[in-house]
Amino acid sequence: MSARLEDPEELLFRQVPSAFLVDGRLSSQAFNPSRKDEQRLSVSRGSLTTAQAAYDHHTLRLGHQSLGTWAVTVGEVVQVGLHATGDPVMSPPAPTPDPAHAFIDFTGLSLGQTKNKATRLAELARARGRLWPPSGGETPARDDASNERDADGSPRSEPSAQAFALAALESERAELERLIAACAADDVSRLGLEARLDEVRRALERAAAP
Structure with missing residues (x-):
């Protein structure tokens, strides 16, 4: 409406x-x-x-x-x-x-x-000003970023596009849950938020499947 x-x-x-x-x-x-x-x-x-x-x-x-x-x-x-x-x-x-x-x-x-x-x-x-990403751009790399290593001693790799997509889905899931909790039970927008939350949860489940 x-x-x-x-x-x-x-x-x-x-x-x-x-x-x-x-x-x-x-x-x-x-x-x-x-x-x-x-x-x-x-x-x-x-x-x-x-x-x-x-x-x-x-x-x-x-x-x-x-x-x-x-x-x-x-x-x-x-x-x-x-x-x-x-x-x-x-x-x-x-x-x-x-x-x-x-x-x-x-x-x-x-x-x-x-x-x-x-x-x-x-x-x-x-x-x-730009609200997202922050106006300063992405988080600056640390000065010693080139020397960062994983637990096994190998050079730390950059996050993949899939990792960024998963992080975005997790962020959206948390935000949707917050918005739904703030909605009244009879709020018409709640249905759309819940439908979207179901989609996000299914996407996360698919991504976690072996």
Whole structure:
């Protein structure tokens, strides 16, 4: 069920591909809906997910590219003359559920008005900084990293892509469990969260199977 979001402090996470950074700077294109968006710019609700989980869902589950998670608040969206609406994606019919999905509504605006509001949202998100991965980038390697060794004395290898994927699933599982615990029993979003948690648990079981 779609409903206009009211909490002015709620963060709305936006995934930004590399094409939307110009000289390393977040451009207005990051908040400018494309033709396929039909004036509804997809975001993820901060009350139902985290910056990291939203990034993992976008990249690992949906297979899209993103340089990271930026955000504006519901209040900032209202401040520029727009509103945000909750729009949970449920499974079925969608193959990949996303109970945290929402959109910023640009319906009825001209191209010039859309660009102006997208520019203002990008400025607000830029001031807040990238939320995931942390703005400083990945954790810096230790100075003695090249000398690190495993228990058997062999050089320590870098984590594999599978290890990173498993870590992301574990992180998402923990976050989903936290969100479900915080939901009321009759909260409509709880069903989507529980369905996603079942999927994550099955994926972890498959990965652990010999």
